[in-house]
Amino acid sequence: MNKPLAGKKALILGLANDRSIAWGIAQALHDQGCKLAFNFLGENLEKRVRPLAESLGAEIIAPLDVSNDDQIASFFNTVKEKWGTFDILVHSIAFANKDDLGGRFVDTSRAGFKLALDVSAYSLVAVSREAEKLMPNGGTILTLTYYGAEKVIPNYNVMGVAKAALESCVKYLAADLGPNKIRVHAISAGPIKTLAAAGGISNFRDFLTTVAEKSPMRENVSPEDVGALAAFLCHDSAKHMTGSVIHVDSGYNIIGA
Ligand code: NAD
Ligand code: IMJ
Numbered sequence: 001m002n003k004p005l006a007g008k009k010a011l012i013l014g015l016a017n018d019r020s021i022a023w024g025i026a027q028a029l030h031d032q033g034c035k036l037a038f039n040f041l042g043e044n045l046e047k048r049v050r051p052l053a054e055s056l057g058a059e060i061i062a063p064l065d066v067s068n069d070d071q072i073a074s075f076f077n078t079v080k081e082k083w084g085t086f087d088i089l090v091h092s093i094a095f096a097n098k099d100d101l102g103g104r105f106v107d108t109s110r111a112g113f114k115l116a117l118d119v120s121a122y123s124l125v126a127v128s129r130e131a132e133k134l135m136p137n138g139g140t141i142l143t144l145t146y147y148g149a150e151k152v153i154p155n156y157n158v159m160g161v162a163k164a165a166l167e168s169c170v171k172y173l174a175a176d177l178g179p180n181k182i183r184v185h186a187i188s189a190g191p192i193k194t195l196a197a198a199g200g201i202s203n204f205r206d207f208l209t210t211v212a213e214k215s216p217m218r219e220n221v222s223p224e225d226v227g228a229l230a231a232f233l234c235h236d237s238a239k240h241m242t243g244s245v246i247h248v249d250s251g252y253n254i255i256g257a
Pocket of ligand 1: 014021066067119145146191195
């Protein structure tokens with residue numbers, strides 16, 4: 001197979017299991033020739049992440065909770081020691097309190113709002129700052145977003161606000177990092193049954209059904225579809241694109257009713 005990303009080094013943040021969107025992206029980048037590094041959140045996930053990462057020949061597998069500045073510093077120190085520089089950063093991380101993903105948005109607490117925005121939006125800024133120092137030859141930074149940033153989606157609540165902030169962060173980061181030839185994008189994926197999606201969201205199947213019935217392509221999307229776009233965005237073919245929010249949702253976002 002053609003390996004357009006041969007020799008590139010990619011850091012993947014947010015792998016939890018083999019249904020994660022990060023797994024679809026990791027596989028696509030691996031297929032196209034990238035060397036990979038991964039984080040894991042806590043010992044429980046380490047047990048799942050390590051064998052998956054090793055199956056793709058990962059060169060770094062290290063702990064990172066993005067809400068902790070010390071962990072961010074030590075994680076990127078490890079990357080610096082082992083790799084020196086790298087080319088691609090994938091941020092596939094979101095978290096809000098379960099209580100805040102249901103009921104009325106107006107009831108979101110200050111603490112719940114801070115947590116969701118910290119883990120799901122500010123973390124992109126924090127890791128991009130570290131990545132910039134290790135991307136002297138330019139690079140690509142990708143994050144994952146959802147349509148709930150643009151329109152009100154039942155129960156998405158504070159995560160919608162966090163994704164709106166994340167999408168805006170992408171534009172400000174793209175402006176700051178562009179002169180260093182670092183490109184920044186958000187991929188807005190349609191609903192996919194992952195841990196973060198199925199995790200107690202009672203009507204999640206309804207969202208899959210709606211995309212299957214109403215989207216122009218009448219099909220749901222997969223982590224592999226997201227992986228294919230991620231790989232393209234890292235190619236030289238995309239070298240004059242930055243700051244975009246690109247939908248991979250079978251066109252669902254264009255439908256008004
Ligand atoms: P997932 O549960 O597989 O991935 C979410 C990841 O976030 C997990 O690996 C988890 O460990 C990590 N995470 C949470 N808090 C963290 C912290 N403090 N520090 C480090 N890591 C932390 O689910 P997914 O659906 O693959 O989610 C990945 C991204 O895709 C998220 O940003 C999500 O919002 C986005 N997204 C998902 C869908 C969907 O329908 N599944 C659609 C559009 C966008
Ligand atoms: C999440 C909640 C409500 C509706 C939702 C979702 N729809 C979709 C998602 C329609 C597609 C999944 N998504 C896009 C997310 O960003 C999920 C983020 C998330 C999920 C959980 C579940 C478990 C938990 N905290 C979470 N924090 C963020 O405790």
